[in-house]
Amino acid sequence: QVQLQESGGGSVQAGGSLRLSCVVSEYTYITGCMGWFRQAPGKKREGVATIESDDSTAYAHSVKGRFTISQDNSKNALYLQMNDLTPEDTAIYYCAARGYGVSFYGPPCPVEATPFNYWGQGTQVTSPH
Numbered sequence: 001q002v003q004l005q006e007s008g009g010g011s012v013q014a015g016g017s018l019r020l021s022c023v024v025s026e027y028t029y030i031t032g033c034m035g036w037f038r039q040a041p042g043k044k045r046e047g048v049a050t051i052e053s054d055d056s057t058a059y060a061h062s063v064k065g066r067f068t069i070s071q072d073n074s075k076n077a078l079y080l081q082m083n084d085l086t087p088e089d090t091a092i093y094y095c096a097a098r099g100y101g102v103s104f105y106g107p108p109c110p111v112e113a114t115p116f117n118y119w120g121q122g123t124q125v126t127s128p129h
Contacts (some may be wrong), residue, residue: 009123022095047111
């Protein structure tokens, strides 16, 4: 069973930066597609960024140019560097991985939650008004 554990959340003033980390227990059952998602109060979970095993990345329009996703397989780690945070970025952030056998018609590593079946517990990010 794949386990994902996020860390690095917190509260930061608008314009500030945070770096989220996610430790992955094993890669045996993962296709190589991983991503960050977020859910704000009263809103649906939305995709933030994804990364494939060849380090190809994709971003939601709302974070492009401010957030950077990266990975370090030697440390079993996934990262999200968030710069120039705004109050609209306030949410619980989740790390996720796409496992084998998930049926989905579309790109192999899209910035949407549907094909991801392994999830962390989430970490709170707050950028107050």
